[in-house]
Amino acid sequence: xxxxxxxxxxxxxxxxxxxxxxxxxxxxxxxxxxxxxxxxxxxxxxxxxxxxxxxxxxxxxxxxxxxxxxxxxxxxxxxxxxxxxxxxxxxxxxxxxxxxxxxxxxxxxxxxxxxxxxxxxxxxxxxxxxxxxxxxxxxxxxxxxxxxxxxxxxxxxxxxxxxxxxxxxxxxxxxxxxxxxxxxxxxxxxxxxxxxxxxxxxxxxxxxxxxxxxxxxxxxxxxxxxxxxxxxxxxxxxxxxxxxxxxxxxxxxxxxxxxxxxxxxxxxxxxxxxxxxxxxxxxxxxxxxxxxxxxxxxxxxxxxxxxxxxxxxxxxxxxxxxxxxxxxxxxxxxxxxxxxxxxxxxxxxxxxxxxxxxxxxxxxxxxxxxxxxxxxxxxxxxxxxxxxxxxxxxxxxxxxxxxxxxxxxxxxxxxxxxxxxxxxxxxxxxxxxxxxxxxxxxxxxxxxxxxxxxxxxxxxxxxxxxx
Numbered sequence: 001x002x003x004x005x006x007x008x009x010x011x012x013x014x015x016x017x018x019x020x021x022x023x024x025x026x027x028x029x030x031x032x033x034x035x036x037x038x039x040x041x042x043x044x045x046x047x048x049x050x051x052x053x054x055x056x057x058x059x060x061x062x063x064x065x066x067x068x069x070x071x072x073x074x075x076x077x078x079x080x081x082x083x084x085x086x087x088x089x090x091x092x093x094x095x096x097x098x099x100x101x102x103x104x105x106x107x108x109x110x111x112x113x114x115x116x117x118x119x120x121x122x123x124x125x126x127x128x129x130x131x132x133x134x135x136x137x138x139x140x141x142x143x144x145x146x147x148x149x150x151x152x153x154x155x156x157x158x159x160x161x162x163x164x165x166x167x168x169x170x171x172x173x174x175x176x177x178x179x180x181x182x183x184x185x186x187x188x189x190x191x192x193x194x195x196x197x198x199x200x201x202x203x204x205x206x207x208x209x210x211x212x213x214x215x216x217x218x219x220x221x222x223x224x225x226x227x228x229x230x231x232x233x234x235x236x237x238x239x240x241x242x243x244x245x246x247x248x249x250x251x252x253x254x255x256x257x258x259x260x261x262x263x264x265x266x267x268x269x270x271x272x273x274x275x276x277x278x279x280x281x282x283x284x285x286x287x288x289x290x291x292x293x294x295x296x297x298x299x300x301x302x303x304x305x306x307x308x309x310x311x312x313x314x315x316x317x318x319x320x321x322x323x324x325x326x327x328x329x330x331x332x333x334x335x336x337x338x339x340x341x342x343x344x345x346x347x348x349x350x351x352x353x354x355x356x357x358x359x360x361x362x363x364x365x366x367x368x369x370x371x372x373x374x375x376x377x378x379x380x381x382x383x384x385x386x387x388x389x390x391x392x393x394x395x396x397x398x399x400x401x402x403x404x405x406x407x408x409x410x411x412x413x414x415x416x417x418x419x420x421x422x423x424x425x426x427x428x429x430x431x432x433x434x435x436x437x438x439x440x441x442x443x444x445x446x447x448x449x450x451x452x453x454x455x456x457x458x459x460x461x462x463x464x465x466x467x
Contacts, residue, residue, distance in 0.1 A: 001029075003080035004042045008033055011073035011082055018042060032085065039085045040072065048078045053130035054206035055081060064119050067112070067201040086201045092190035095226055101198070109193060109200050110236050113185070113216055114243040116202070120183040126210055134180055135211035140172040140264070147267040151274030152314070155321060156345065156459060159314045167311035171264065174306040175212070178257055184211030189223040213244065213254045218261040224269065224291035225284075230298075259302040263315075266296050283353035286325070293322035323463040324456065325351060334412055335452045336444050337421045340379070340437035342429030342459050350421050357421030358408070360401045362432035365393050369431050378460060379434030388435045398436060402443050409448055429459030441466055 008016050016035040028050075031042040045051045054071075061068045069083040091109065094102050126133040148164065186207035193200045217240045221233045237258070241251045270292050277285035297319035300312045339348045343363065350356045368374045368387045377384050388394045405422055412420050424436040434457050441455040445466045453466035 001044060003075040003077050004031060004044050004082075007073050007075035007080055008035075008040075008042060008082060012036075033082065041069070041083050041085045042080065043083065044080045046079070047130075050130045050206050051078055051081060053128060053208075056125075056128040057205055057208055058083070060124060061116070061120055061202075061205070064115075064122070066116060066120065067199060068205070069201065069203060086194035086196045086203070089195045090191050091193040091195055091200055092223075092226065094195060095190055105195065105198075105200055106236060107239065109220065110217070110239050111243050112200065112202070113188060113220070114240065114247065116185060117182045117213060117216065118244075118247050118249070121181065121210070124183060124210075129209050130206050132209050134209055135175070135184055135215070137172045137176050139209075140175055141168060143264070143268045143271065144168040144171070146271035146275070148271075150272075150279070151270045152318065154274055154278050155318060156461070157314060157317045157321065160310070163310040164314060167308040170306040170308055171260065171304075171311070174260060174304075175257075175264065178212035178214075178253060180210050180212050182211060182213050184209050185216045185219075186211075188216040188219045190220065190226050191223075212257065213249070214257050214261045215265065218258065218265045222262055222265060222295055224273075224288040224295060227291055256305060259299060260304055260306070262295070262299045263302075263304070266292055266299065267315075270296070278349065281349070283351070286349055286351045287353070289325040289351075290322050293319050293325065297322065321461055324458055324461065326463070330418070330452065333450060333452055334409070334417060334448075335419050335454060336409065336441075337419065337454045337456065338437050338441040338444070339421070339423045339456045339458055340429055340433035340460075341423060341425045342433075343425045343427060345429070345459065347425065348421070348423050348456075348458060352419040352421070354419055354421070357423070358401075358405060359423045359425065360397075360436065362394075362397065362424055362426040362436055365397060365426075365432050366391065367427065367431060369428060374431070377431070378457070379431050379436070379438060380457075380460075384431055384435060388432070394432070394435070398439055401436070402440060405440065405444065406447065409444060409451065413448065413451070429457070434460065 004018070008018065012035045014035065016033050018031050018033050021030040021032055027046055029044045031044070033040040033042050043051075055074060058068050058071050062070055069086055072082045072084065074081040091102070091105055094105070132139050145168070152159070185202075185205055186209065187204055192204040193202060195201075217237065221228055221236055241255065244251050244254065270289070273285045273289050273292060276282045277289060296315055300315045300319065337352070341348050347359055368384050371387070374384055374387065379385065379388070408420060422440060424433040424440065426433040437455060437457065441453050444451065445453045454463065455466060456463045
């Protein structure tokens with residue numbers, strides 16, 4: 001921040017007013033600078049190399065006539081810079097609002113992308129890129145392993161690591177066989193497109209590198225939360241191909257590679273959602289998981305030009321867990337999410353953005369799973385229910401728990417809140433927690449019939465809606 005203050009005062013000739021903006025997925029910090037009825041954007045980045053890449057690429061793309069911000073001043077230590085202010089409205093915002101202007105904007109975006117990929121590469125100096133000059137095998141495997149370690153291993157999906165690595169290797173070899181003499185934007189998605197004077201402007205391109213055609217259009221059309229329909233994706237993919245052909249590009253290779261890029265990009269972003277969501281608890285990324293898994297489900301049935309059968313098996317099992325990450329909150333009524341879980345696999349994340357709720361620990365109660373006859377059953381089975389119904393400790397525990405939940409639900413309804421998370425945990429997420437969650441969900445629905453209850457048994461991969 002000190003670097004930004006110094007460069008702003010030097011650039012403007014006076015001490016300006018500076019206000020922080022909402023952060024994005026990275027560790028870069030953004031500020032709006034106010035001075036003499038004008039505004040600017042200040043950026044503070046921890047990596048000088050990353051800052052230098054953005055500054056270089058902005059100048060290069062501006063020189064090619066592309067709509068990107070202009071860098072106006074850079075701090076002496078290269079940790080902060082000032083750029084033109086493109087406003088607050090992104091294409092993503094307009095898509096979420098259902099704006100009628102998005103069709104024309106998306107057409108422009110597709111055409112601009114082709115210009116960036118083909119015209120933008122002319123005269124480029126790859127040595128000025130950040131970290132990686134070209135999408136190569138090593139960088140592809142980094143992304144695939146990011147998915148494996150930051151997302152897949154955080155789920156309950158079991159897999160053979162060697163077989164999965166074989167599929168990764170085959171995918172990487174195929175992607176490396178494609179023509180990579182184009183400028184790959186790397187993060188070409190609607191949140192990185194600001195709409196100003198009815199035109200899209202492009203930001204956050206500091207990760208650009210040389211790479212093949214197809215990756216960036218997939219990043220745009222398969223952005224998880226944008227949730228484009230299949231018809232919309234097909235329409236703009238076809239327009240992308242047509243625009244490429246107008247530049248003399250034979251699109252046969254691009255069209256043949258699209259499904260692989262959809263799969264690759266989906267795995268890549270799931271790695272990001274896992275790290276930013278599961279570990280850093282950033283709500284936007286948690287809420288993007290379910291849409292990304294729906295994209296994954298749609299693409300795993302396609303045919304691929306590489307041997308990846310085992311990867312498809314793992315992805316199918318993963319996509320079948322999408323219900324664990326769904327969160328839809330009607331604005332006009334309270335939703336109560338009741339979840340059972342295993343402490344071995346961590347306390348459930350709150351996908352609503354409200355920061356959490358009740359967590360009740362059932363582990364002090366005798367575990368029915370110790371009984372041979374009950375070991376393979378769950379808290380939804382009659383024998384386990386009968387056993388725990390007769391357990392005085394369980395009934396006292398539930399009475400105390402439901403008394404707390406009861407008071408909270410009544411208060412949430414009176415204050416027009418839209419979500420409450422109630423979680424019950426035990427050792428394995430199979431007997432005590434499942435029984436407790438079932439009882440709690442039924443109690444809430446009977447006592448407060450107007451609320452929407454979402455019952456999830458996380459370790460059993462079961463979700464039910466009590467509407």
